[in-house]
Amino acid sequence: MYKQTCTNLLNLTPVEVTAWLNSFDAVISDCDGVLWVYGNAIGGSVDTMNQLKKMGKSIYFCTNNSTKTRAELLAKGVELGFQITEEGIISTAHATAEYLKHRNFNKCVYIIGSEGIAQELDAVGIRHTRVGPDVMQGNLGEFMAKHLKLDSNIGAVVVGFDEHFSFPKMTKAASYLSDPNCLFIATNTDERFPMPSFVVPGSGSFVNAIKTCAEREPFVIGKPNPAICESLIKHKKINPARTLMIGDRANTDILLGYNCGFQTLLVGTGIHHLCDVQRWKRSTNPEDKKLIPDVYLPKLGDLLPAIVNTMTHGSY
Known part of the structure; x- marks a missing residue:
């Protein structure tokens, strides 16, 4: 239904919106930029979900x-x-x-990231x-001669968001990754987080x-890699064709939906907007079409009146 047309739901009739609402049984939503921004709920998002x-x-929340x-x-x-x-949180x-854990990993992980990764590794007993x-x-000379110390038991390098990213960390990560048996894992590849007057690197x-320095490609855990939703599909908790993916970033959220065979909804409260979609429609690059x-919808909360109308008068 409306496959890759970027149809504005506000332009549909109540009957058409009701039919669309009835076309999916599961909802997977991105968080930042869709449900909340700076820790504050976006207007209407709570009631809509x-x-x-x-x-x-x-209902599932899926965040990178x-x-x-x-x-x-x-x-x-x-x-x-x-x-x-x-159980509804996918992180x-x-x-x-x-x-x-599922790979029976028994070595030590070198983390470029934050406490979230460390605590989740602790929870499954991984050093x-x-x-x-x-x-x-x-x-540089002093650092290499006196301060660069490598752990011989590192079996994986995990890279996520790290506000303390530094030259020593990049040097250590690339050195560990010179061993082809060392796993290279990226939690996600979100490039940046635009703020009102500046940009935060993602x-x-x-x-x-790290990829440039190590000359290796990472395995990406998060969106748009279908692996992030593999368990839900494998255990039949969701039917891809009857699952809606909601996001504000097309190259992670919407692309995840494309990769998994989900229906997709872009909201204009975050990274990408209608002007971006128009550019992709004009592009000759098949990757842009995805x-x-x-x-x-301009914002997720715009769906609330249609939901209330459907619950009151429509079938669901």
Whole structure:
């Protein structure tokens, strides 16, 4: 229904919106930029998600944010008023730990990231290096001669968001990755987080730096890699054709939907907007076509009146 047309739901009739609402049973939503921004719920998002759950939809929150554990993300969602459970939280920090656990990983992980990754690794009994600052001491020669110390038991390098990213960390990561048996894992590749007057580098910026230096490609845990939703599909908790993916970033959220065979909804409260979609429609690059969503809304809360109308007068 409306496959890759970027149809504005606000331009549809109530009957058409009701038919669309009835076309999916599960909802997977991105968090930052869709449900909340700067820790504050976006207007109407709480009521919209809770009403979708009341309609009988299965609800999942899926985030590339590796700085928080599932428990922390659950606490944040509940505090904002979302009716969500820990099983409904899909996070890259937790997924990274589960990925290593299922591989029976028994060595030590070198982390470029934050406490979210460390705590999720702790939860499954996987050893890791400390997170936090690792600053350059002296000049390059002094650093290499006196301060560069490598752990011989590192079996994986995990790269996520790290506000303490540094030259020593990049040097150590690339050195570990010179061993082809050392796993190279990226929690996600989100490039940046635009703010009103500046830009914050995202995990993808750090991943690309390590990738360039190590001359290796990472295995990406998070969106748009279908692996992030593999368990839901494998255990038949969702039917891809009747699952809606909601996001604000096309090259992660919408592309995940494309890769998994989900329906897709782009909201204009985050990274990508209608002007971006128009550019992709004009592009001759087939990869750009994958970024075009099925439907669009200025914000998720705009769906609330249609849901209420459907629950009152329509079938669901």
